[in-house]
Amino acid sequence: MRPFLFCAAIAYSSLSGQHAFDLRIQDRTAQVAPARLRATVESLASFGTRHTLSDSSQPNRGSKAAQMWIINHVKSLQAIPGSRLQLYEERFKAGGSGRLPQPVELVNLGAILPGVDSSRAKEVLVIAGHYDSLPSGPDTNADGPGAVDDASGVALCLEMARIMAAEKPAITIYFVASTAEEQGLIGATHLAKRLKAEGFTVRGMIAVDMAGNAHGISGDTDNTTIRCFSEGVPSIESEAQKRLREALGGENDGLSREWARYVKRFGEPYADNLDIWIMLRRDRVGRGGDHTPFANEGFPAIRFTDTFENYDRQHQIPRVENGRRYGDTPDFFDENYCAKVTRAILASFMHLGNAPAPPYDIAIGGNGTANTKLTWKLPDDPRISNLVIYRRRSDTIHWQKTKTLPKSTELTLQNVMLDNNVFAIATVDTNGNESVPVYPTALK
Numbered sequence: 234m235r236p237f238l239f240c241a242a243i244a245y246s247s248l249s250g251q252h253a254f255d256l257r258i259q260d261r262t263a264q265v266a267p268a269r270l271r272a273t274v275e276s277l278a279s280f281g282t283r284h285t286l287s288d289s290s291q292p293n294r295g296s297k298a299a300q301m302w303i304i305n306h307v308k309s310l311q312a313i314p315g316s317r318l319q320l321y322e323e324r325f326k327a328g329g330s331g332r333l334p335q336p337v338e339l340v341n342l343g344a345i346l347p348g349v350d351s352s353r354a355k356e357v358l359v360i361a362g363h364y365d366s367l368p369s370g371p372d373t374n375a376d377g378p379g380a381v382d383d384a385s386g387v388a389l390c391l392e393m394a395r396i397m398a399a400e401k402p403a404i405t406i407y408f409v410a411s412t413a414e415e416q417g418l419i420g421a422t423h424l425a426k427r428l429k430a431e432g433f434t435v436r437g438m439i440a441v442d443m444a445g446n447a448h449g450i451s452g453d454t455d456n457t458t459i460r461c462f463s464e465g466v467p468s469i470e471s472e473a474q475k476r477l478r479e480a481l482g483g484e485n486d487g488l489s490r491e492w493a494r495y496v497k498r499f500g501e502p503y504a505d506n507l508d509i510w511i512m513l514r515r516d517r518v519g520r521g522g523d524h525t526p527f528a529n530e531g532f533p534a535i536r537f538t539d540t541f542e543n544y545d546r547q548h549q550i551p552r553v554e555n556g557r558r559y560g561d562t563p564d565f566f567d568e569n570y571c572a573k574v575t576r577a578i579l580a581s582f583m584h585l586g587n588a589p590a591p592p593y594d595i596a597i598g599g600n601g602t603a604n605t606k607l608t609w610k611l612p613d614d615p616r617i618s619n620l621v622i623y624r625r626r627s628d629t630i631h632w633q634k635t636k637t638l639p640k641s642t643e644l645t646l647q648n649v650m651l652d653n654n655v656f657a658i659a660t661v662d663t664n665g666n667e668s669v670p671v672y673p674t675a676l677k
């Protein structure tokens with residue numbers, strides 16, 4: 234079939250940040266229960282410590298006891314009527330150096346919701362929080378309740394799994410409680426490398442690490458914003474990709490940055506009073522998280538973290554010193570704040586989990602002419618109903634305009650100067666579920 238050609242007196246609609254509202258997704262996000270988030274955080278904190286090397290001989294204390302709680306919790310989610318969840322339990326050996334001097338058996342836990350599109354069986358989404366905690370000092374059995382860091386992230390993942398239990402997304406979703414984040418991102422690294430080695434494509438990964446502390450050490454009190462960290466320039470780039478980025482100016486359009494903007498665009502409308510800050514950094518200054526190993530494998534991976542951290546409540550044995558209180562205890566956890574973050578991420582996973590496969594081989598050209606020309610290829614996905622062209626001026630960070638096109642493979646924008654605009658293209662189904670927009674991968 235001859236591809237459609239659109240010439241370009243087309244008008245773009247302005248992007249307000251408010252996307253088409255999906256009532257079914259609204260219904261799911263309304264099910265996020267702050268009390269359930271709190272109950273999970275209190276249960277995990279009740280094990281005293283979840284240090285990776287804590288004593289595993291006690292039934293109600295330490296990492297092993299917390300693992301059993303998570304497994305039983307997932308089993309309870311499998312018992313929900315219509316639940317399609319599978320128990321995720323991935324055991325492996327690690328250590329022998331660094332913060333794990335002796336080799337030990339570790340385990341990532343959680344749930345898997347299988348995708349229903351068999352032609353996309355190798356595509357996944359991943360949401361992760363780490364279940365291990367860290368006290369201050371070297372004693373691996375000292376109290377480290379880790380309520381916000383990161384029982385809050387685990388609670389968010391399990392609450393998403395509960396609400397999505399009977400869903401039938403096109404692609405598979407992992408709800409992960411990861412191990413040994415505090416010993417060097419060991420659990421997330423294992424999963425990212427395994428997925429890569431087995432030929433999976435991760436369409437989007439989010440690490441939620443601290444979602445629920447509303448009182449910063451700076452004195453700021455805020456539960457209406459959340460930081461979303463993403464790298465602009467990809468961690469891994471071939472020499473050809475680097476040359477293309479330098480030619481196109483793609484420093485703000487790596488896979489992870491597009492994914493971050495997607496979560497803001499599709500998540501915020503379902504989370505009242507939550508503003509997602511798109512941080513133009515890979516992570517907090519000098520630090521890393523469970524998203525990092527996924528980005529290192531070339532996957533779009535981002536991190537959500539409270540806007541104002543409180544270091545008196547991170548990696549501390551609970552105590553009072555000189556009238557100052559330390560410790561990451563559940564009374565500092567704001568479940569309504571965590572619920573808003575859960576709603577935003579849940580909505581973006583519902584959208585992307587059901588979206589068609591994205592376009593590929595996108596080329597942009599027109600240099601030396603008055604026009605901008607885009608060409609692309611479409612996957613053989615019958616659910617693609619339309620395309621969405623994203624556009625912004627080259628001096629801006631966020632997408633400014635969108636234009637919906639029928640299924641096609643090229644577009645010429647007349648009298649639109651190539652240098653002054655940035656473009657990306659997404660596929661969309663009849664329900665408005667969009668792929669993450671794809672930035673041009675070739676210049677012609």
Ligand SMILES: [Zn+2]
Binds near residue numbers: 363
């Ligand atoms: Zn953490």
